[in-house]
Amino acid sequence: MTTFEDWPWQYSFPPFFTVQPNLQTRKIQLAAWCDLVLKYHKANNLYVLDIREAQGSPLFHNVDISRKLSIEGISEVMNEMHRRHNAEPLDKTKNRWHVLWHTLDEWAAILYSWADDTGQLGGVCTFYEIANTSGKEFSGIDQDVLLKALRKLEQRKKAEIIHLDDGNGVKFF
Amino acid sequence: MDRFEHAFPYLLDGEERVARARNIRIYEGDVKTSNEGGDLLLTSHRLIWGAPGAIENCDACLALLLSYVVFLEVETPGAFVFTRSTKIILHLSPSLPGKSPGPSSSHHSNHIKFSFKDGLEDSFLAGLRNAVRLKKWEVPTVQSPSKKVLPVIKTRAGIVGIERNLEEKQRATDHSISAAFQDLSKLMEMAKDMVSLSKTISTKIRDKQGEITDDETIQFKSYLLSLGIDDPVTRVGYYSELDFVMNLARQVAEILEIPVQEQGGMMSMADAYCRVNRARGLELLSPEDLLSACRHLDKLSPCHLRLREFESGVQIIQSSTHSDESVIEDTVAQIERSGTLTPEEVSQKMGLSLLLARERLITTEKAGKICRDESIEGLRFYPNLFLQRET
Numbered sequence: 138m139t140t141f142e143d144w145p146w147q148y149s150f151p152p153f154f155t156v157q158p159n160l161q162t163r164k165i166q167l168a169a170w171c172d173l174v175l176k177y178h179k180a181n182n183l184y185v186l187d188i189r190e191a192q193g194s195p196l197f198h199n200v201d202i203s204r205k206l207s208i209e210g211i212s213e214v215m216n217e218m219h220r221r222h223n224a225e226p227l228d229k230t231k232n233r234w235h236v237l238w239h240t241l242d243e244w245a246a247i248l249y250s251w252a253d254d255t256g257q258l259g260g261v262c263t264f265y266e267i268a269n270t271s272g273k274e275f276s277g278i279d280q281d282v283l284l285k286a287l288r289k290l291e292q293r294k295k296a297e298i299i300h301l302d303d304g305n306g307v308k309f310f
Numbered sequence: 311m312d313r314f315e316h317a318f319p320y321l322l323d324g325e326e327r328v329a330r331a332r333n334i335r336i337y338e339g340d341v342k343t344s345n346e347g348g349d350l351l352l353t354s355h356r357l358i359w360g361a362p363g364a365i366e367n368c369d370a371c372l373a374l375l376l377s378y379v380v381f382l383e384v385e386t387p388g389a390f391v392f393t394r395s396t397k398i399i400l401h402l403s404p405s406l407p408g409k410s411p412g413p414s415s416s417h418h419s420n421h422i423k424f425s426f427k428d429g430l431e432d433s434f435l436a437g438l439r440n441a442v443r444l445k446k447w448e449v450p451t452v453q454s455p456s457k458k459v460l461p462v463i464k465t466r467a468g469i470v471g472i473e474r475n476l477e478e479k480q481r482a483t484d485h486s487i488s489a490a491f492q493d494l495s496k497l498m499e500m501a502k503d504m505v506s507l508s509k510t511i512s513t514k515i516r517d518k519q520g521e522i523t524d525d526e527t528i529q530f531k532s533y534l535l536s537l538g539i540d541d542p543v544t545r546v547g548y549y550s551e552l553d554f555v556m557n558l559a560r561q562v563a564e565i566l567e568i569p570v571q572e573q574g575g576m577m578s579m580a581d582a583y584c585r586v587n588r589a590r591g592l593e594l595l596s597p598e599d600l601l602s603a604c605r606h607l608d609k610l611s612p613c614h615l616r617l618r619e620f621e622s623g624v625q626i627i628q629s630s631t632h633s634d635e636s637v638i639e640d641t642v643a644q645i646e647r648s649g650t651l652t653p654e655e656v657s658q659k660m661g662l663s664l665l666l667a668r669e670r671l672i673t674t675e676k677a678g679k680i681c682r683d684e685s686i687e688g689l690r691f692y693p694n695l696f697l698q699r700e701t
Binding site: 151154203 | 650675676678681682683684685690692694695696697699700
C-alpha cells in the first residue's frame with residue numbers, strides 16, 4: 138500500500154477531476170496534475186504507471202469526494218508530462234509510462250556527479266550496485282529508467298554500457 | 311303459391327346461376343307446404359325449387375320469378391325456439407296475367423318463406439339480395455357476339471401495369487392534397503376578413519370618439535388587443551422581401567422588447583416564436599420568417615434587441631443593453647455565493663429557462679471565471695479556483 142500525505146488543495150476540489158474545456162483553465166489544471174503525479178511517484182519511489190490500472194490508485198481517485206479522473210484525462214496528463222520530459226511511453230499504445238520525476242538528462246547528470254564524487258570514473262559498476270546504493274535519490278531506481286539515463290551519458294561519451302551475464306554494467310569515463 | 315310456375319331447370323337467355331342450397335322447405339305464408347327437403351337454385355332471374363335430385367335430372371321444378379319479390383327479410387331462430395332453421399321471407403307482388411301455370415292458382419298470403427334446415431349461407435343471401443337489386447331480367451337479352459363492346463384491356467402485369475398503378479396512386483394523392491388545401495385557403499380568406507373588420511371597427515371608434523364614452527372605447531380596444539394586433543404585417547402588402555422582413559423585424563422588436571427585459575435580457579427563440587405568434591393572433595408567422603426578421607433586428611436604428619447564436623447552435627434574442635460581461639458577472643456572483651451550482655439550480659435562482667441557464671454558464675466558463683465538475687451526479691460549476699489561486 139502506498140502512502141502519501143502531501144495532497145495539494147486541488148485534490149479535494151471536484152472540478153480537478155474533470156478535464157476543463159476552457160484552454161487556459163485546462164493548462165493550469167494539467168500543470169497541477171503533473172506536479173501531483175511526480176510528487177506522488179517520487180514519494181512512493183514508483184517509476185512505472187499503467188493507465189489501465191491507474192484509476193484504481195488513490196492518485197487519480199479521491200474516495201472522500203468520490204471523484205476519479207477519466208482514462209482519457211489520465212492519458213492527457215501523461216501526454217502533458219511527456220511534453221515536459223517527465224514521462225516516456227513504454228509501448229505504442231501509450232498505456233504504460235515511465236514517470237521521470239527527474240528528466241533523463243537530470244538523472245544522467247546526477248549519476249555522473251555521483252560517480253565523480255565517489256571516484257568511480259574509469260571503473261565499472263553493475264546496475265544492481267547503482268540501484269542498491271542507499272541514501273541516494275536513485276536508490277531503487279528502475280533498471281530500464283537507469284538504462285535510458287545511462288544511454289544519455291553514452292551519447293556524450295561519458296560512459297559505456299557493458300552487457301554482462303547477470304545484468305548490465307556501466308563504465309564511467 | 312300462385313306465383314310459382316312449373317318449369318325445367320334450364321337457364322333462359324342471359325340467365326346465370328348464382329348460388330344453390332339444399333334441404334329447403336317452402337312455406338306459404340306461415341303455413342308449411344308439402345314441398346320439403348328440396349334443393350333451391352338461385353339464378354339471376356329466378357329461384358328454382360326442385361324435389362331432391364330433380365335439378366340434377368332436369369325434372370320439372372317449381373320456379374319463382376324474382377321480379378315478384380318486393381321485399382325480403384331474414385328470420386333467425388330466437389334463443390328459446392326449438393326450430394333451428396333460418397328462414398328467408400319473400401314478400402311478393404300479385405301474380406301477373408299470362409303467367410305460366412303453377413302448382414296452385416289460389417293465394418292465401420302475400421309472402422312465402424324458404425326454410426333453410428341446414429342453415430343459411432351468407433353468400434346465398436347476398437346473392438339473392440344482389441339479384442333482386444340488379445333486376446337482370448329487365449335488361450334486354452338481344453345481343454349478338456359481334457355487337458359486343460370489347461372491354462378495355464387493363465394490363466395489370468409488367469412494367470406498364472406498375473406504371474399505371476403508380477400513376478393512379480399519384481392522382482389519388484394529388485386529389486386529396488388539393489382537397490385538404492382548399493379548406494386552408496378558405497380559412498385564410500376568413501382570417502383576412504376578420505382583420506379588415508377589426509380595422510374598420512377601430513377606425514370608426516376613432517372617428518366617433520366623442521359619441522361613445524371613453525369607458526366603452528377603452529373596453530372595445532382591450533377586446534381588440536386580446537384578439538391580437540389589429541394590423542399584422544403580412545407578405546401580401548409588400549413587394550420586396552427585404553421590405554417585408556424589415557417591417558416584420560420592427561414589429562417583432564415592439565412585441566418583444568419588454569418581455570426580453572423582464573426575462574433578464576435573454577429570450578430563447580422558442581419563447582419568442584410563441585409570444586410573437588400569440589400577439590399576431592391569426593396571421594401566423596413561420597419560424598423561418600421570424601428568424602430572418604430577427605437577423606435584421608440590429609439593422610433597426612432604435613432597437614435594443616439582437617439575435618445571438620451560441621457556439622452550441624442555440625439562438626436567442628438578447629437585449630443589447632445586456633452585455634456578456636454583465637451576464638458573466640451575475641453568474642459568477644451567483645456561484646460564489648452558493649459555492650457550487652448546477653444549471654438547474656441556476657435556472658431556478660435566476661428565473662431562466664434551463665437552456666438559457668446552461669448557455670449562461672458555458673459563456674461564463676469560456677471567460678474562465680468558473681470551472682466544471684462532470685460526474686455521475688451530473689454537471690456542476692464551481693468558481694475557477696485554478697485561476698484564482700494561481701494569481
